[in-house]
Amino acid sequence: AQTVTQSQPEMSVQEAETVTLSCTYDTSENNYYLFWYKQPPSRQMILVIRQEAYKQQNATENRFSVNFQKAAKSFSLKISDSQLGDTAMYFCASLGGGADGLTFGKGTHLIIQP
C-alpha cells in the first residue's frame, strides 16, 4: 500500500514570493510516479508537474519545480514568482508501477496574497 503525507494544511505568501510545499510518501514499489495536482476553488483538478522515480533529475515546468529526494521519500514542490492565480488546493499523489489508482495526500491550501 502507498501512503502520501502533506503536513502543511494551509500556507499563505505574498505575490511574487517563492513558496515550497512539502510531501512525503511511502511505497514498496520500485517503479512509481509522483505528481502534484492543483485544484482551484470550484474548478477541476489539473496537473502541475510529474516525476518518474527512476529519473534522478528533478522535474521543472516553468515556475514550478520539484525537489525529489528518493532515499528520504520526499517530493516537495517549489513555486517561484507566485501569482494570484496560484491560489488553490495542491495535492501530492503517487502512482505505483502496476498502474492502479493514484494515492493522494490531504492537500495544502495555498493562498497568494496581493
Next chain:
Amino acid sequence: DTGVSQDPRHKITKRGQNVTFRCDPISEHNRLYWYRQTLGQGPEFLTYFQNEAQLEKSRLLSDRFSAERPKGSFSTLEIQRTEQGDSAMYLCASSLLLGGETQYFGPGTRLLVL
C-alpha cells in the same frame, strides 16, 4: 482537444434513491478511473478500467456501487440505495496506456444525499 467531461455536474437525491453518473474520457485514452473526494480531503481511488475491462476495485467500493464501461469509451457509475455518507464529489480521470501514466481529470459530479 476535448478534455474529460462528466454529467451531471450536480445531483441532489433523497436517501434510498439510485443515481447514475456518466464520464466521457479523452477520446484516445484507454484507461478510465473513478475517485471520490469528500470535503477537505484528497481524492480516493474507487475503480479503474482498461478499455472495457474493470481491472481493480477499491475496498471503498461497496456492493451498492457498480461501474461499467461497455464499449471502452464512456463509463457510468451507479450508486444504489444512496446513503447520506455517499455525499461527495465523484471524479473521473483518464489516461493513455504507455502515455506516461498521467491522469487527466474531469470537473466532477457533486452528489448531495438528503
